[in-house]
Amino acid sequence: MNYTKIKTWIIGLNKIFWRSILALGIPISISAVFGIPIPKTLSLIVSTFTLEYLAVPVGIGLGLNPVFVLITVTSAALSVVLLLLEIFDTVGEKSRWVSNFLSKSREKAQRSKIIRKYGMYGLVPAVSFLGFYVCPAIAWIFGWRRDYAVMLIIAGFAIISTIMLLASIGILGFISG
Numbered sequence: 301m302n303y304t305k306i307k308t309w310i311i312g313l314n315k316i317f318w319r320s321i322l323a324l325g326i327p328i329s330i331s332a333v334f335g336i337p338i339p340k341t342l343s344l345i346v347s348t349f350t351l352e353y354l355a356v357p358v359g360i361g362l363g364l365n366p367v368f369v370l371i372t373v374t375s376a377a378l379s380v381v382l383l384l385l386e387i388f389d390t391v392g393e394k395s396r397w398v399s400n401f402l403s404k405s406r407e408k409a410q411r412s413k414i415i416r417k418y419g420m421y422g423l424v425p426a427v428s429f430l431g432f433y434v435c436p437a438i439a440w441i442f443g444w445r446r447d448y449a450v451m452l453i454i455a456g457f458a459i460i461s462t463i464m465l466l467a468s469i470g471i472l473g474f475i476s477g
Contacts (some may be wrong), residue, residue, distance in 0.1 A: 316386050320379055320439040327372040339468055341366060341372060348376035352431050356464040366465055370458070377432045377457045392440075400445060405441045420444045420452060427456035 319350075324345065331341040340362045347355035359369035392398045409415050415422075420442075423435050430438075432453060439449035 313390075316383060316390070318449055319382050324445055326375040327368075330368060330371065332385045333442075333458055336364065336368060344369065344372050345376050348373045349380070352377070352433075353428070353464050356461050357468040360465070360468040366469060370461055370465060373461050374454065374458055378450070380432055381436045381453050385450070386434065386447060388437065402441060406443050409442045415442065423449060423452040424459070426455035428460040429451055431450075431459040432457055 327337060327341050327345060330336065331338050341364075343408075344355060344359045344361060344364065347358040351358065353373065355373050356369055359372065360366065364372075392402060423439060426438070427435055434451045436449070439446070439453070453472065
């Protein structure tokens with residue numbers, strides 16, 4: 301039995317586990333401190349996993365504080381981005397096929413005029429069209445610097461979430477008169 305391989309996989313899975321805790325830990329801690337109902341917080345987190353930035357109107361509809369909604373959806377998005385990058389790294393290190401795919405994709409990316417022109421900064425608007433599940437894969441495939449890519453993805457997500465928040469508050473304010 302190859303204990304080194306097992307140990308490497310366990311370390312990778314451990315990192316994945318702690319990244320996923322981020323999605324729950326921050327919002328639930330804030331809920332507990334400020335007396336926000338935890339079932340509503342969990343509903344918002346699950347909505348973020350499924351609807352991405354479209355979960356913002358769900359949080360507003362649940363009667364949650366707008367700032368708390370932004371913190372919760374952003375925390376969930378950050379955990380997904382970090383989790384996906386960790387999964388990609390773990391699989392990329394272990395699979396020869398994935399490593400070959402990665403090197404071929406990076407070669408093609410270098411020939412793309414759009415990617416050369418906008419590069420990693422294209423992640424900011426891309427989040428609103430492709431979502432926070434696709435953008436980490438793009439950043440990983442092209443080998444962009446992880447810390448910048450994560451910041452740009454989350455910045456794009458925060459921008460579109462803020463727009464959704466303002467629209468939701470405006471619409472709900474208009475409906476309630």
